[in-house]
Amino acid sequence: MATLAPPVPDAGRSPSPAAPPPRRRHRGGSKAGKPGPVTYTLLTLVALVSIFPLYWTLVAGSHTNAEIAATPPPFLPNASLFDNFQAALEQAPIGKAILNSVLVAGSITVGTVLFCTLAGFAFAKLQFRGKGLLLGLVIGTMMVPTQLAVIPLFMMIAELQWVNQLQAVILPTLVSAFGVFFMRQYLISALPNELLEAGRVDGASTFRIFWSIVVPVARPAMAVLAMLTFLTAWNEFFWPLIALTTANPTVQVALAGLGSGYVPQRSVIMAGTLLGTLPVLIVFTILGKQIVGGIMQGAVKG
Amino acid sequence: MATVSFQQASRIYPKAERPAVDALDLEIADGEFLVLVGPSGCGKSTSLRMLAGLEEVDTGSIVIGDRDVTDSPPKERDIAMVFQNYALYPHMTVEENMGFALKLAGISKDERATRVREAAKILDLEAYLARRPKALSGGQRQRVAMGRAIVRNPQVFLMDEPLSNLDAKLRVQTRTQIAALQRRLGTTTVYVTHDQVEAMTMGDRVAVLKDGVLQQCDTPGELYDRPANVFVAGFIGSPAMNLVTGDAVDGGVQVGGAVLPVPRDQLTRAAASNGTVTVGFRPEAVRLAAPGEGLPVRVEVVEQLGSDAFLYTSLADAPDDVLHSADLVVRTEPRSGVTSGQQLWLSTDRSALHVFDAQTQQRVD
Numbered sequence: 070m071a072t073l074a075p076p077v078p079d080a081g082r083s084p085s086p087a088a089p090p091p092r093r094r095h096r097g098g099s100k101a102g103k104p105g106p107v108t109y110t111l112l113t114l115v116a117l118v119s120i121f122p123l124y125w126t127l128v129a130g131s132h133t134n135a136e137i138a139a140t141p142p143p144f145l146p147n148a149s150l151f152d153n154f155q156a157a158l159e160q161a162p163i164g165k166a167i168l169n170s171v172l173v174a175g176s177i178t179v180g181t182v183l184f185c186t187l188a189g190f191a192f193a194k195l196q197f198r199g200k201g202l203l204l205g206l207v208i209g210t211m212m213v214p215t216q217l218a219v220i221p222l223f224m225m226i227a228e229l230q231w232v233n234q235l236q237a238v239i240l241p242t243l244v245s246a247f248g249v250f251f252m253r254q255y256l257i258s259a260l261p262n263e264l265l266e267a268g269r270v271d272g273a274s275t276f277r278i279f280w281s282i283v284v285p286v287a288r289p290a291m292a293v294l295a296m297l298t299f300l301t302a303w304n305e306f307f308w309p310l311i312a313l314t315t316a317n318p319t320v321q322v323a324l325a326g327l328g329s330g331y332v333p334q335r336s337v338i339m340a341g342t343l344l345g346t347l348p349v350l351i352v353f354t355i356l357g358k359q360i361v362g363g364i365m366q367g368a369v370k371g
Numbered sequence: 372m373a374t375v376s377f378q379q380a381s382r383i384y385p386k387a388e389r390p391a392v393d394a395l396d397l398e399i400a401d402g403e404f405l406v407l408v409g410p411s412g413c414g415k416s417t418s419l420r421m422l423a424g425l426e427e428v429d430t431g432s433i434v435i436g437d438r439d440v441t442d443s444p445p446k447e448r449d450i451a452m453v454f455q456n457y458a459l460y461p462h463m464t465v466e467e468n469m470g471f472a473l474k475l476a477g478i479s480k481d482e483r484a485t486r487v488r489e490a491a492k493i494l495d496l497e498a499y500l501a502r503r504p505k506a507l508s509g510g511q512r513q514r515v516a517m518g519r520a521i522v523r524n525p526q527v528f529l530m531d532e533p534l535s536n537l538d539a540k541l542r543v544q545t546r547t548q549i550a551a552l553q554r555r556l557g558t559t560t561v562y563v564t565h566d567q568v569e570a571m572t573m574g575d576r577v578a579v580l581k582d583g584v585l586q587q588c589d590t591p592g593e594l595y596d597r598p599a600n601v602f603v604a605g606f607i608g609s610p611a612m613n614l615v616t617g618d619a620v621d622g623g624v625q626v627g628g629a630v631l632p633v634p635r636d637q638l639t640r641a642a643a644s645n646g647t648v649t650v651g652f653r654p655e656a657v658r659l660a661a662p663g664e665g666l667p668v669r670v671e672v673v674e675q676l677g678s679d680a681f682l683y684t685s686l687a688d689a690p691d692d693v694l695h696s697a698d699l700v701v702r703t704e705p706r707s708g709v710t711s712g713q714q715l716w717l718s719t720d721r722s723a724l725h726v727f728d729a730q731t732q733q734r735v736d
């Protein structure tokens with residue numbers, strides 16, 4: 070579970086309803102016009118709705134099962150959060166799981182961004198035989214449901230004796246068809262052919278062109294792909310549950326082992342979930358601004 | 372520095388019916404400034420890209436210096452190219468842009484800095500070395516693109532319409548700067564433009580292309596004075612040469628009701644294929660004749676330029692079918708007092724006439 074709050078525009082003072090009519094042309098919603106109170110209200114609502122599940126996780130994680138079930142339910146977190154944290158940490162190796170998840174999601178992100186940019190560049194800008202067919206195949210793999218691949222995949226990792234090892238969840242997702250297609254589309258429009266030709270005339274090899282010219286141009290798209298891939302990998306549950314055990318789990322697998330018993334201990338589950346979400350939350354709170362900045366910069370420059 | 376030679380070089384794009392460049396033969400001397408000119412789509416860029424190694428050569432060959440480079444990749448050709456939209460690397464500073472090729476060539480950091488600074492000085496770019504391209508004006512970007520080419524000190528400069536993104540005034544200014552820079556460096560240069568004024572003012576020689584075929588390659592003066600065919604005659608010069616086509620009759624060419632006198636032997640040879648002849652004369656070669664002598668025309672528009680004036684006229688008694696090809700432009704004194712609607716008679720010097728076979732379109736002397 071990871072909720073990204075929509076970016077709230079820098080709160081310039083919202084015009085009071087009695088403010089004089091704007092001097093700019095009104096029709097066609099000029100871009101320079103300041104957002105009105107309606108926009109602000111709407112955005113605030115959306116932000117609250119997006120944040121609520123996270124807040125509820127915090128509230129529920131800091132009460133007992135009985136307290137959550139009460140009417141009216143509690144609306145403020147309290148200090149038993151830490152008891153629930155402790156319970157969660159005792160029931161499942163959450164610390165280890167977070168470390169594993171960082172490793173897994175991190176490797177997958179680095180791999181996916183690298184390989185998808187390479188392949189996307191090739192499909193977008195290089196001429197080679199069978200290009201159309203290959204691209205068709207890549208896109209075609211998106212139509213195969215993951216569930217279909219699970220059994221052969223499991224047989225393969227069993228053969229390799231990788232069951233319960235992290236590479237079993239890293240390797241199969243080191244490149245994604247979506248990512249290849251995404252990078253291809255971006256590079257087709259964002260990377261002028263002349264830039265590559267200038268590189269060739271300047272004496273660069275194709276690989277050098279990739280590093281010195283393509284990657285800098287592709288950076289905004291790579292940032293978006295990285296963000297999406299990291300989130301997907303962090304939240305991935307189905308395949309890690311099969312390939313790993315609770316002895317060496319990722320966060321999602323570890324959470325699945327929480328609070329199990331006759332009566333599920335919801336508060337412990339919620340506290341564990343909070344623990345498993347915090348790293349992602351922290352990373353994106355810190356990096357979010359830079360990532361959004363990168364995206365905007367690319368968009369304006371393009 | 373080196374010579375360049377195209378030998379029967381052709382480029383046929385996949386699925387295209389006819390070649391974009393058709394058996395091009397061109398010898399460019401060491402240190403020469405050669406301009407490729409022609410209308411849009413005539414294959415100028417394609418020829419240049421073939422020389423750069425960015426486009427395949429389907430038949431024929433290309434030689435730089437004494438090396439056949441037909442199948443070599445661009446980086447083995449020792450050429451530098453200036454692109455129409457400059458193609459500056461957006462994430463590199465001006466200095467990095469200019470030094471990139473040197474860096475790839477393994478040249479030390481110190482020498483790189485020296486050479487970039489030298490080029491920047493020539494191009495008046497020293498103040499901008501730390502900037503990114505997006506923080507430069509169009510003219511400055513153009514100079515960075517030039518700088519990127521000259522720091523490499525290559526065998527050949529290739530330029531594809533490098534001035535077309537500048538405004539008119541800057542274009543004229545930069546035009547002379549580039550020509551002066553080229554003379555100073557003495558580097559063989561192939562320059563593509565669709566602007567014939569640019570071609571005539573900059574080139575040591577100008578090669579005129581049409582539909583992928585080389586029409587004529589000569590000095591600007593020769594091109595103007597002795598165009599090899601009707602296309603070149605009409606393409607070079609502004610306003611364009613007057614071209615009229617008519618049947619060969621005794622003593623000249625029938626134009627409307629009048630006869631334009633043409634020397635007998637020229638006329639016979641020009642009429643050899645099908646009896647029709649195209650005659651050309653430049654606006655400045657036309658004289659106003661006494662009433663009743665020469666070609667009768669009606670003045671449609673008078674264009675005052677201050678230093679001189681152009682009269683746009685049409686044949687007074689032209690039948691409908693020759694009307695479209697018989698709009699004649701005349702250069703006159705600025706204050707000749709001619710007004711639109713007036714009837715005039717035109718004559719030309721025989722020596723200023725260009726005679727072409729109307730069938731083959733070739734010049735006859």
Ligand SMILES: Nc1ncnc2c1ncn2[C@@H]1O[C@H](COP(=O)(O)OP(=O)(O)OP(=O)(O)O)[C@@H](O)[C@H]1O
Pocket residue numbers: 384385387391409410411412413414415416417418565
């Ligand atoms: N990549 C390509 N594939 C197929 N045909 C092409 C390709 N590039 C150019 N052509 C065709 O080749 C011919 C010559 O093109 P070229 O770009 O050399 O023209 P040009 O003389 O540079 O024209 P302009 O002044 O408009 O730049 C044109 O008819 C064009 O349509």
Ligand SMILES: [Mg+2]
Pocket residue numbers: 415416417
């Ligand atoms: Mg062109």
